[in-house]
Amino acid sequence: MVKEFERAGIAAAHICSIVPISKTVGANRIIPSIAIPHPLGDPAKSPAEEKALRRRLVERALEALETDISEQRVF
Amino acid sequence: MATGRIRVVHYLNQFFAGVGGEEAAGMKPEWRPGAQGPGRLIESSSDALEIVGTLVAGDNYMAERLSDGVAQALALIGEHAAEGSPLAPDLLIAGPAFNAGRYGLACAALCQAFERSLDKPAVTALYPEAPAVAGYRREVMIVRAADSVLGMNDAIAALVSVGLKRVRGAPVSAATDPIISRGIRQNYFAEAPGAERALEMLLDKLAGEAYETEYAMPEFDRVAPAPPVRNLAEATVAVVTSGGIVPRGNPDHIEAASASRYGEYSIEGLDRLTPESHQSVHGGYDPTYANADPNRVMPLDVLRELEREGRIGRLHDRYFATVGNATPVERAVRFGEEIAAMLVNVGVHAVICTST
Amino acid sequence: MTLAIRRKRVGSLGPGAATALAGDRLTIDIDALQAFVAGRDERIEAVHVHIAAPGESVRILCAKDVIEPRVKLAGDSPGEGTTLILDGVAVVTTGPIVGFQEGVIDMTGPGADYSPFSSLGLVVIEIEVRAGTPPHEHEAAVRAAGLDAAGHIAAQCADVVPDRTDDLAWNETDVDAALPRVAYVDMLLSQGLLHDTYVLGRSAIEGLPRSLDPRVAIDGGIVSGNCVSACDKTTTWHHQNNPVITRLLDGHGKRWNFVGLVLTNVPTRLAEKQRSAERAVALVRELAPAGALVSKEGFGNPDADLMMLLRGLESAGIRTVAITDEYAGPDGDSQSLADTAPEADALISVGNANAKLRLPPMDRVIGPLPDVARLAGGYPHSLGDDGSLEVELQAIVGATNQLGFSSLSCREI
Numbered sequence: 132m133v134k135e136f137e138r139a140g141i142a143a144a145h146i147c148s149i150v151p152i153s154k155t156v157g158a159n160r161i162i163p164s165i166a167i168p169h170p171l172g173d174p175a176k177s178p179a180e181e182k183a184l185r186r187r188l189v190e191r192a193l194e195a196l197e198t199d200i201s202e203q204r205v206f
Numbered sequence: 207m208a209t210g211r212i213r214v215v216h217y218l219n220q221f222f223a224g225v226g227g228e229e230a231a232g233m234k235p236e237w238r239p240g241a242q243g244p245g246r247l248i249e250s251s252s253d254a255l256e257i258v259g260t261l262v263a264g265d266n267y268m269a270e271r272l273s274d275g276v277a278q279a280l281a282l283i284g285e286h287a288a289e290g291s292p293l294a295p296d297l298l299i300a301g302p303a304f305n306a307g308r309y310g311l312a313c314a315a316l317c318q319a320f321e322r323s324l325d326k327p328a329v330t331a332l333y334p335e336a337p338a339v340a341g342y343r344r345e346v347m348i349v350r351a352a353d354s355v356l357g358m359n360d361a362i363a364a365l366v367s368v369g370l371k372r373v374r375g376a377p378v379s380a381a382t383d384p385i386i387s388r389g390i391r392q393n394y395f396a397e398a399p400g401a402e403r404a405l406e407m408l409l410d411k412l413a414g415e416a417y418e419t420e421y422a423m424p425e426f427d428r429v430a431p432a433p434p435v436r437n438l439a440e441a442t443v444a445v446v447t448s449g450g451i452v453p454r455g456n457p458d459h460i461e462a463a464s465a466s467r468y469g470e471y472s473i474e475g476l477d478r479l480t481p482e483s484h485q486s487v488h489g490g491y492d493p494t495y496a497n498a499d500p501n502r503v504m505p506l507d508v509l510r511e512l513e514r515e516g517r518i519g520r521l522h523d524r525y526f527a528t529v530g531n532a533t534p535v536e537r538a539v540r541f542g543e544e545i546a547a548m549l550v551n552v553g554v555h556a557v558i559c560t561s562t
Numbered sequence: 563m564t565l566a567i568r569r570k571r572v573g574s575l576g577p578g579a580a581t582a583l584a585g586d587r588l589t590i591d592i593d594a595l596q597a598f599v600a601g602r603d604e605r606i607e608a609v610h611v612h613i614a615a616p617g618e619s620v621r622i623l624c625a626k627d628v629i630e631p632r633v634k635l636a637g638d639s640p641g642e643g644t645t646l647i648l649d650g651v652a653v654v655t656t657g658p659i660v661g662f663q664e665g666v667i668d669m670t671g672p673g674a675d676y677s678p679f680s681s682l683g684l685v686v687i688e689i690e691v692r693a694g695t696p697p698h699e700h701e702a703a704v705r706a707a708g709l710d711a712a713g714h715i716a717a718q719c720a721d722v723v724p725d726r727t728d729d730l731a732w733n734e735t736d737v738d739a740a741l742p743r744v745a746y747v748d749m750l751l752s753q754g755l756l757h758d759t760y761v762l763g764r765s766a767i768e769g770l771p772r773s774l775d776p777r778v779a780i781d782g783g784i785v786s787g788n789c790v791s792a793c794d795k796t797t798t799w800h801h802q803n804n805p806v807i808t809r810l811l812d813g814h815g816k817r818w819n820f821v822g823l824v825l826t827n828v829p830t831r832l833a834e835k836q837r838s839a840e841r842a843v844a845l846v847r848e849l850a851p852a853g854a855l856v857s858k859e860g861f862g863n864p865d866a867d868l869m870m871l872l873r874g875l876e877s878a879g880i881r882t883v884a885i886t887d888e889y890a891g892p893d894g895d896s897q898s899l900a901d902t903a904p905e906a907d908a909l910i911s912v913g914n915a916n917a918k919l920r921l922p923p924m925d926r927v928i929g930p931l932p933d934v935a936r937l938a939g940g941y942p943h944s945l946g947d948d949g950s951l952e953v954e955l956q957a958i959v960g961a962t963n964q965l966g967f968s969s970l971s972c973r974e975i
Contacts, residue, residue, distance in 0.1 A: 132446060132528075133559045135542025137432040139550055147561040149832055151866045152900045156535065158559075159431040167562050167830035167863055168754060169495040170449065172502030185501065186508040189558070193438055193517065196556045200431045344895060379975040387974045391894035393913045393955075394973060395675075400885050400966025401805035404855050404910040405744075408883040409817070411908050412742045412853045420911040420971060421888060423902045463791060464916060464954055489791075490862055491830070492754030494697070532791065532861060532956060534891030534916060 133158040144192035146170060150205055160195040161205045164188055212255040212373050213293060215283055216245040217300040217316055219309045223262040231308075233264035235279040237286045247362050248299060254370055258293040259286055261316075268312035275312065276319045283324075295326065296373050302331035302361035305353040307338075314342035321346075327372035331361040334386050347372065348386045437519075441555035444522035446545060448530030448538075449503035449562040450488030451479065451496065460529055462489030468528035468541045470548075473521070478507035490531035491562050503560060522554050530561055564731070565777045566644040568635070568724035572651045575683030577613055581718040588651060588719070590685055595711060599687060602710050605695050605703040610688040612928045614654075614669050616681045621921070621951075622667040623929030625686075625959050626655045626789050628679055628799040629708045632782065633716035640762070641778030646724065648716055652682045652799055655708035656929040657689040665792020665959040666921070666951070673921045676961040678968055679799070686928050687711050698755055705787050708798070730777050732811060737819040744818045745851035745880075746806055747842060747871060748779070748965075751788050751795070751859040752827035758787040759796070759859070761825060771826040771842040773849075776807045779823060788859070793915045793961040794887050796859045800960065805967045806857055806885075821849040826871070828864045835863075839870035847878055856884040858964045861915070862900050869903040876905040883908040887962035888972050890914045892954065898972075913962040913970035915955050923949030 134157045136143035145158035148167045164170035171185045195206040220230040222243045241249045241257040249257050261279050268275040287293035298320045300313035310332050317328035331351040332339055339348060349364035351357050364384040371378050380387035396403060403420075410417040435441050452460060458469040476483070479500035486496035486503065501507045504525065513521045526545050530538065549557065571586060578589025592611045600609045614620040630652055637643015654667065667679050674680035689707050691700050750759040752766035759766040761774070762783055774783065784801040810820040826842035829835050846854055854875050858868050868884055875882045888898035888911055898914070927949070944952045955961040962970060 132448065132538050132542035132545065133557075134427075134429050135539060135546045136446075136549070136557045136559070138429045139543075139546035140432050141546060141549055141554060141557055142432045142435050143557040143559055145559045145561065148830065149835070149863045149866045149901075151832075151869065152863065153561070155901045156538075157428050159429070163832060164560070165831065168491040168493070169502040170560055170562055171505045172495065172499060174495050174498070174502075181502075182508065185505050186511065189505050189508045189512065190517075192558050193443075193512070196435045196443075196558075197438060199434045202431070379973070381973050381975070389895065390975050391888060391890035391898060391914050391972050392975045393917050393970060395969045396971040397969070399805055399969050400910050400912045400964075400971065401809055401857075402966070403971075404806070404857075404883045404885050404966055405809055405813070405818075407908055407910065408744065408853045408855055408881070409742065411881045411883060412744075417908060419907055419909050420973065421886070421898060421909045423904065423906060424897050463956060492757055494755055530862075532889045532915065532954075534889065534896035536891050536893075536896040 142196045144195040146188060146192055154203060159200060159203050161203065162188060162192045162195055163205065212296045212370065213258045214248070214255050214297045214299055215259055215261060215287060215295040216241065216248065216257050217261045217279070217298065217313060218243055218245065219312065220262060220264045223260065225262060231264040231266040234267055235261055235263040235275060235282055237282045238262055244302065244358065244362065247358070248366060251362055252366050252370065255366070258295060263312065265308035265312070269308035272311065272315050276315050279316055280319055280323055297326065297369050298328035299365050299369055300328065300330040302351045302358065302365065303336070304351050304355060304357065305333040305336045310336045310338035314338040314346050314348070317346045318342060327369065329365055329369045329372065331365050332386070339386060343386050344388050344390065347378065350384050350386055435556045439516055440519040442520045442522050442553060443518045443556045443558060444549055444554045445504060445509065445525040445558050447504045447525070447527050447560045449496065449560055450486045450527065450529040451484055451500045451504040452487055452527050454483060454485050456487045460487055460527070462487055462529060463532040465529040465533045466537070468526055468545065470524050470526050472524050473506060474523040476506060477510050479504060488529045488531055488562060503562060505560070522552070563642050563775065564729060565641055565781060567728045567730060568644060568646045569649050569726050570646065570719065570722050570724050571649045572683060575613055575615060575651055581715055583719045583722050588648065588683065590715065595714065598714055599707050599711050603703050603706060605691050605699055606689060606707065607692045608690040612686040612688065614684040614686055614928065616669055616683065618669045619925035620669045621924040621927045622654060622656060622684070622686055623927060624656045625665050625667050625792065625929070626704055627708050627786050628797040628959065629653045629712040630799050630802045631712045631716040632802070633713055633720055635720060640781040640783040641775050645781055646716055646720060648719060650682055652679060652684055653708055653712040653715065654679065654684050654686045655689060655704050656686055657704060658930050666953065666957045667959050668921055668924065671922050672919060673958055676955060676958045676970065678960050685711065685715065688929065701756060701787060705785065709785065730811060732777060732814060732820070737815045741817065741819045742853060743821045743851040744810065745821050745824065745846050745849045745854040746776070746810060747824045747826060747846060747854055747856045749826055749828055749856065749858050749864065749867060750784070751864065753830050756789040760785040760787055766827045767829070771824055771838055771845055773845055774823050774825050776811060776823040780804050780807050791861065791915065791956045792959040793956045794859065794861060794964050796963065796965060797960065800963055800965055800967055803967070804965055806855055806965055821851050828860060828867050835867050836870060839867060839874055842871060843874035843878060846875060846880060851880055853881040856882055857966065858884065858886050861887060861889055865899045865901040869901045869906060872905045873903050883910065885910045885912060885964050885966045887912045887964055888914045889916050890972070891916050892918050910966060911972040912964055912966060912968065913955065914972045915962045917955050919953055919955060921951040921953060
């Protein structure tokens with residue numbers, strides 16, 4: 132899906148747990164996340180720490196959206 | 207007219223029909239009764255079929271207006287060999303066209319249109335690297351031909367054997383027939399269990415002997431990166447997830463695996479997702495954590511924060527969700543195309559996509 | 563360590579006044595078995611036992627695990643002593659669905675061609691747990707009940723005269739040095755609730771990768787807690803009858819030197835996946851094989867783990883063959899694997915799990931019918947008015963088992 136957004140000219144950041152799969156399917160802006168059942172969270176952390184972690188990941192995705200790239204990149 | 211024989215309509219270009227070379231390449235499709243040129247070889251190679259008529263058209267005419275030319279050719283079949291008439295064809299044979307660009311394209315396009323409109327089999331013969339192969343091999347049955355007319359006899363034999371099989375409803379596969387693979391994966395029962403085949407393959411691989419992998423690595427389609435967003439503070443950002451986060455109750459009945467659909471859901475006025483408002487319907491991971499806090503998959507809470515702080519201009523007030531679990535890539539591509547079209551329409555500048 | 567396997571072939575199965583073998587007919591005292599299972603675990607509210615025979619018009623829904631009835635006649639631990647196996651029968655657990663992904667077994671019709679369990683006599687244990695039992699407890703209760711029931715049935719037949727007894731020897735030292743050294747890497751799904759496997763009683767999330775005597779693995783050392791897509795989960799029965807291990811032991815010293823088994827897991831974090839793959843490769847290298855066979859469990863993210871293993875092994879000079887299923891879409895025209903690598907140049911395909919199949923109505927249905935639409939591979943509309951089912955192969959237990967138990971394969975046409 133991410134690839135189709137980029138094909139349509141909309142910058143798309145893919146936050147995903149398993150980077151090799153994202154690379155295989157052809158995402159361009161890839162942000163590695165925490166784990167499959169909780170990509171943007173970590174139940175082992177306190178709610179405040181967890182939210183801070185999530186925010187960092189989303190911020191990294193925003194940076195990826197602002198970055199000029201010529202090929203696949205893992206941020 | 208002999209009865210009981212399989213009736214074939216044959217397609218040839220101006221050259222093989224003996225009309226002429228490049229000077230005749232502009233000719234419109236015409237109907238000639240019976241076999242012409244290579245069609246006589248087809249007829250003489252098997253008693254099981256007869257050629258009821260030959261469609262002939264010029265290479266340039268067809269290449270320059272392919273869909274018109276194909277429609278005219280089909281109309282000629284309707285005129286001279288209509289359904290229910292004594293000449294109504296059971297099979298279309300086009301070519302062989304070998305490595306020819308324009309001729310091959312016309313053959314493949316006519317086969318495709320013939321099958322679609324008459325629901326009868328068609329077959330053509332092309333060199334595997336001929337230009338028409340890549341675009342048509344999925345839908346059109348193409349037998350292997352050499353790259354020049356020197357391979358005429360083999361190509362005719364292949365056309366006839368595969369054509370007859372198809373008319374008779376016999377299975378045709380790249381494993382057993384001289385066809386160009388359609389790139390379609392089909393199940394079958396092998397002679398030995400997978401574990402045994404694996405051990406035999408390993409022994410062959412270790413001994414340096416030839417072996418054939420049962421699934422060759424595919425080549426991938428790549429897309430050039432979209433330009434970056436220049437000013438996120440003024441941009442509209444949308445969220446899409448394949449992590450199966452949907453409003454509680456799963457209103458669109460998105461499947462836990464092999465999802466056939468995606469949902470579009472409002473997040474207008476919502477500050478964060480809660481276990482009461484949303485749930486995971488993804489069957490491919492332990493949903494305990496996502497159900498306890500759906501923001502762990504679809505990070506609405508921090509996106510709202512970033513929106514309030516002005517880091518992003520606006521969060522699009524609808525998000526899209528599906529389940530990426532055994533969902534065929536082709537289907538994901540369709541979801542992506544449809545969602546992208548909607549996002550372009552409403553002026554979304556960037557997308558954050560989350561996967562589990 | 564020595565392991566003696568006694569096999570007794572069961573020819574037919576039916577209810578009876580006692581759970582016992584007479585000749586090759588196994589009878590099940592249904593009331594007693596229900597009471598036995600219900601009495602073992604206070605989380606269990608109700609147990610219903612059903613019998614299903616090959617060829618009978620029966621459909622089992624929401625099958626969770628399949629277990630071969632076995633009992634230890636001597637010795638306590640997997641891999642040693644004497645084990646009695648009742649061949650030709652199996653215990654199947656079912657009941658209201660725990661998660662999304664439990665499967666179908668048809669005893670006749672087109673679906674029966676795809677499941678190894680359709681040709682076995684099945685004792686189906688339908689389990690309801692007490693209201694409010696948390697999902698993890700629910701899964702644990704059902705898992706234990708299946709193992710207990712299978713053990714109980716075999717224990718009632720402990721004094722039977724076996725059809726054959728085999729001493730499973732596995733001795734690396736006496737082997738002809740000219741034979742190729744072959745290792746086996748068994749990937750076990752280990753991703754939490756309904757996606758887990760247990761090795762010697764411990765979740766495969768921890769403690770793996772490790773080496774394990776292959777005889778331990780097939781003698782009850784590995785138990786499935788996995789209800790991921792029915793087609794390619796490795797059931798406990800598949801672990802007990804692991805076709806790679808049994809063949810490697812059979813040909814050991816004759817066609818190859820089976821140098822050992824490495825179990826590895828399939829974690830949910832990328833860094834853990836990389837770590838597991840690296841450690842598994844290191845363990846394989848210690849065995850100094852020329853070649854290795856790798857079997858997978860599950861699909862999607864495990865494809866990434868498989869590719870890491872193949873890259874690691876091949877770059878260490880160990881030639882590999884891997885067994886995988888495909889998700890090529892219902893029309894077979896989609897990409898089959900979620901991840902790929904050039905090193906994966908020798909793959910065995912055990913079938914396209916997305917292929918569709920229409921299962922005609924059956925006279926008798928065991929298991930919770932309304933849950934069918936939630937099975938992986940089932941669609942909301944999959945239950946026809948006449949009781950027929952339209953499913954993907956995914957929904958059929960064992961259809962694309964990636965230990966390579968069955969003959970299904972896939973090719974390009």
